[in-house]
Structures are given as C-alpha cells and as structure tokens.
Amino acid sequence: MQRTVVTISPTDPAVKAIKTIFNLGFNSVPVVEKKKIVGIITDDDILKKLFPSMSEFMADMVAGRNFEAMEINMRHLMNTPVSDIMTKDVITATPDTPIMKAQSLMLLHGFAHIPVVEKDKKLIGIIAQGDIFKALVESEIPQDSSEEYHQWLASHWDLVVPWERRLDFEIPSLHRLFKQYKITNVIDVFCGTGEHDIALAKKGYHVLGLNRGTLMHRHAVEKFIQQPIDVQKNIKFRYGNYKKLIDKNDSPADAVVFLGNALGHLTDDCQQVLKSAFTKIPNKTGLLVLQLTNIDKIINVKKRLQDFVIVPSRVAKTSEYAFLQFYDPPRLGSKFATLTMSILFYRLKRWHQKAINSTSIIYFNQRNIESLLKRIGFSKIEFFGSNHNQALFDKKFDPKMHDYMNVVAYK
Structure with a gap:
C-alpha cells in the first residue's frame, strides 16, 4: 500500500483533475473531503463526460456546427466541479483486506488502483496493481541479499x-x-x-x-x-x-x-x-x-559454472526467474570454495537483477x-x-x- 496519496477536492475544477491524471500519468485520483473519501475520478470519467464521442463529433461535422462555439463550451466544461464528474460509488479496500481479494476487485472492475480506507471512510492509502505484483513476487523470492545464505536460500x-x-x-x-x-x-x-x-x-x-x-x-x-x-x-x-x-x-x-x-x-x-x-x-x-x-x-572443466536455470514465476504468468550458480576456487590461503547464486527476474520485456548471495563451501x-x-x-x-x-x-x-x-x- 502507498500511504502518500495524491487527492483532489470535490470543489476543484475539472481542469485540475485533468492535469493531475494526464500530467502525472495516473489512471485515477481519489476525491477527498475532510480526509474522507467521497468519490473517485478516472481518466475514463474525464473522456466520457468532457469530450464528445466519435459519433457525436461526426454528427457535429455533418451539421456544420460552429467550432468556435465548441471551444467556448470546452472552456466552460473545464471549470465544471469535480463533484459533477466523479464516480460516487467507490470500491475500496481496508488495511486487513487480503491481497488476493484486492487483486480480484481490480480485475473484476477493471481498476488500476483501489483506495484503502478505515471504517469511517478516512483515506489512509492506495493500492496499485504494481504494488500487488511486487508483494506477490517478494513473497516468492525476498529481495534481501544480506541474510545468512541458507535462510535466504530457503525462500526460493x-x-x-x-x-x-x-x-x-x-x-x-x-x-x-x-x-x-x-x-x-x-x-x-x-x-x-x-x-x-x-x-x-x-x-x-x-x-x-x-x-x-x-x-x-x-x-x-x-x-x-x-x-x-x-x-x-x-x-x-x-x-x-x-x-x-x-x-x-x-x-x-x-x-x-x-x-x-x-x-x-x-x-x-x-x-x-x-x-x-x-x-x-x-x-x-x-x-x-x-x-x-x-x-x-566445476572449477577445471565447467569453468566455474555450476548451473543456469530459467523457470516460470508461480504468481505471474508472463514473468520468469533465472538462477545462476557458480564457484570461486579458494583464495588467499582459504581452504573453502565460494558458492554464489545470482537471481534475475524477467518483467516488462527485460531482465532485472533480483538478488545475489554467497557462502563458503x-x-x-x-x-x-x-x-x-x-x-x-x-x-x-x-x-x-x-x-x-x-x-x-x-x-x-x-x-x-x-x-x-x-x-x-x-x-
């Protein structure tokens, strides 16, 4: 959950919502009054309620509508209060909502975000699909590479x-x-x-x-x-x-x-x-x-490479993990070799470094x-x-x- 949330007021003009959504790259913005959520405005709300549909636009062209009048009307619409555009029936989650239920709500309603509220509807955060994905991946393979190797290894x-x-x-x-x-x-x-x-x-x-x-x-x-x-x-x-x-x-x-x-x-x-x-x-x-x-x-024949394995993620169908294991020979008088495991994660058309850890063997x-x-x-x-x-x-x-x-x- 993200605790820092960008919000707008129901009395704000629509132009503020437009700037917030399109300039900051958001899909939706909670509408808050006295710290309580009273609605939500989405990019879909703006497009549907402020701009004409294609059929309406074509009809206007056939009718020979005055485009100067359209521009004046658009400026008027920009000053429309957010309360006239927002969706008032807001789907929300609470701090104890199971993560998979939040994901199901997003998929069911086609949302990219869900506000998180307390019992009195006080807004305390927001959950994005990316937050859920990250939480699921972190549960599959934790990020912390500073853990003792065998505790770290247990997670994956x-x-x-x-x-x-x-x-x-x-x-x-x-x-x-x-x-x-x-x-x-x-x-x-x-x-x-x-x-x-x-x-x-x-x-x-x-x-x-x-x-x-x-x-x-x-x-x-x-x-x-x-x-x-x-x-x-x-x-x-x-x-x-x-x-x-x-x-x-x-x-x-x-x-x-x-x-x-x-x-x-x-x-x-x-x-x-x-x-x-x-x-x-x-x-x-x-x-x-x-x-x-x-x-x-491994040292003399395989040039220190023990294994290289690519496996699918169990929580994200389009993602994969790559596990690279290799050995270093004993160094500086040590009697131990060093085993290193590096984990890469494939997402969004590229590989990312997930974690790396080593132990003496x-x-x-x-x-x-x-x-x-x-x-x-x-x-x-x-x-x-x-x-x-x-x-x-x-x-x-x-x-x-x-x-x-x-x-x-x-x-």
Whole structure:
C-alpha cells in the first residue's frame, strides 16, 4: 500500500483533475473531503463526460456546427466541479483486506488502483496493481541479499530444484541401497524443504529430517502437514545444532545421509557432526551416505559454472526467474570454495537483477573426504559418480565426468 496519496477536492475544477491524471500519468485520483473519501475520478470519467464521442463529433461535422462555439463550451466544461464528474460509488479496500481479494476487485472492475480506507471512510492509502505484483513476487523470492545464505536460500529453493525429476532417480537409488542393508531408520542432515524425507517416508522408512535454519524447517513442516497420516507418522522434522540433535535422538539410526552437498555447507562443525553420525550408526549394518558436489569438475572443466536455470514465476504468468550458480576456487590461503547464486527476474520485456548471495563451501575431493572419514573411524568407503538426474550408485566415480561424488561409508 502507498500511504502518500495524491487527492483532489470535490470543489476543484475539472481542469485540475485533468492535469493531475494526464500530467502525472495516473489512471485515477481519489476525491477527498475532510480526509474522507467521497468519490473517485478516472481518466475514463474525464473522456466520457468532457469530450464528445466519435459519433457525436461526426454528427457535429455533418451539421456544420460552429467550432468556435465548441471551444467556448470546452472552456466552460473545464471549470465544471469535480463533484459533477466523479464516480460516487467507490470500491475500496481496508488495511486487513487480503491481497488476493484486492487483486480480484481490480480485475473484476477493471481498476488500476483501489483506495484503502478505515471504517469511517478516512483515506489512509492506495493500492496499485504494481504494488500487488511486487508483494506477490517478494513473497516468492525476498529481495534481501544480506541474510545468512541458507535462510535466504530457503525462500526460493523449491523454484531452483526440479524435484520431480530429481527424486525419480535418487529415491530408487537410495531405496535399493537401503533394502540391501535392511535400513529402516534414517537421519537426513540438512534436509532442506523435506522432499527426500517425504519421498522416503512414502516408501515406509522412518525419517528424522534436520535443519539448522528456521525457514527451511518451516517449509518442510508446511509440506509435512499436507501429507496423509500414514506418511506423517514416518517423519519427524527438527531444527537446531546438528550435533546436538543427532546426539539427543533416542531413536535408532540405521543410516545417516547428507544429500545435495549438505556436508560441504558445514564449514564450522563438519567433523563434529560426522563424529556424532558415526557414533549413532550401528556396526556392520549401518551406513553413512554423502552426496557431494564435484567442485574439481566445476572449477577445471565447467569453468566455474555450476548451473543456469530459467523457470516460470508461480504468481505471474508472463514473468520468469533465472538462477545462476557458480564457484570461486579458494583464495588467499582459504581452504573453502565460494558458492554464489545470482537471481534475475524477467518483467516488462527485460531482465532485472533480483538478488545475489554467497557462502563458503568445503572443497571436498576423493582424497580429502576419504582421509577424513578414515580418521573418524569408517573402515570401508566406496565412491560412486552421477550427473544431474541420474542414478546415484550405478557408476564408479570419475572426477572429470561426474557432477556428484556419492560416498557410501561403513563402520
């Protein structure tokens, strides 16, 4: 809502309304008396009531009307009070009117703006279609790029990831692995918006999905409550410190998984979380599963570009988002790579910069992750490779070929 509103008085001459509407580029102007709305004047009101229709104009020409008289009459009309031209039955909204109801009112009546009034008809603002569009887009992808990366990411993660295609390959891979080792209870660390967990729960697994941030957790819970009861009973979502959540979990954990390069994001406590996972996994039958981004390939083969995706907006049919993700190698002695995501927004025949954010990522390769897992205590470690939308464990890992390094570790 715009709180600064240009208004006119019912006693103002029509010429003031004309100048206000056409010089300032407005479609309508509220008419206010003693701070209360008493009408609204639109460009359509002016054109219909001040200027002749085409048929009238043609009739005047045929009749040979005196154009000097027409000009005099026009000057007279310019001084007509706004109250004689305005629309008195005004469609308004209140501060608590739902945004989509305001949009519906505009579409139904063909308005570009709707005044916002209090109960006593006191004008307090105005809503434009552009305001509603902006509000809907902001709810889809917030503007603030200064947020912590993972909180920021939560707001648009489901737009970036083609979940249906991804799960079609990854869930059957996990299911075959879990079935082979008789896995029934799974802890998913950094579960994001919960898509893997819900899909596993539908197959009968008991899943504990963990998030560090509240926004990712909230999105996961929102999806959880939409599931049928027989799926809900197989899932728990928790948020907080990963190590503490794993340590405090009283339920058995046959497998602990870190999907979507989750482990690479744990720059502060990666080893501590892995140690807790190692302690929780039972001997012989327990598994640790890691899906790690092959940063070597991104840096050396793909020239630092991880992904570029264009997707339609869910709230504006004519708009699109472009998501560009790329990596910087470690700089100035740092052991971390930097992942940057830039978001562009297409509207009004051009692309606009929407947001950009970055985060540090642990630069894992086959050598250093194997060394780390052995130090923690894992005795057997297997490496598999996959690209986007491929089975996870069908091929041996090739650092020059595969987008993901998928690790299965055993006690």
